[in-house]
Amino acid sequence: MTRRTLSADEARAWARVAATVTPIGPRAADLEEFFAALESGVPEIDPPPATAKAKPAPPKTPAPPAERSGEKKVRRGKLAITGRFDLHGHTQASASRALPDFLERQQADGARCVLVITGKGKEGQGILRRNFLLWLESPPARRLVSGYAESHPKHGGAGAFYVFLRKSA
Secondary structure: OOOOOOOHHHHHHHHHHHHOOOOOOOOHHHHHHHHHHHHHHOOOOOOOOOOOOOOOOOOOOOOOOEOHHHHHHHHOOOOOOOEEEEOOOOOHHHHHHHHHHHHHHHHHOOOOEEEEEOOOOHHHOOHHHHHHHHHOOOHHHHHHEEEEEEOOHHHOHHHEEEEEEOOOO
16 A cells, blocks of 8 residues: 655655755756645745855765776685675674674784675665675775775675785784
């Protein structure tokens, strides 16, 4: 069963969100129609105070680079894979807790390259694979990871990654 209307609370929440968005396409007519419908049944929302300034976003530092040379060393047997972590069977929450712990332990043990098996997911867009790549862009990962590369087919191909760890300090 589908609903065709928003409750008053939902409409107010949506109006707050919509007021902060700048449309990127030719959908102005759709928005005008939506706001006209909102105005007919929902009280107006006060705009945010003009004195409030948004904090500038911190400069984004690049994600650990994909390491082509490291991948070649692993394939040629010159760099050993010293640990494996398989995300199969993990939920998003358990994987986000277990992966950093695993990498910290491996780094403390002196590992330089580990294999993280994410799985491919549907059409190569699995949620754990996507979250893994997003996690590699986070500040905690930059502290541990010097780079990464998609693994060779014998190690899992697109469903696994070589993760190159920094030397522990």
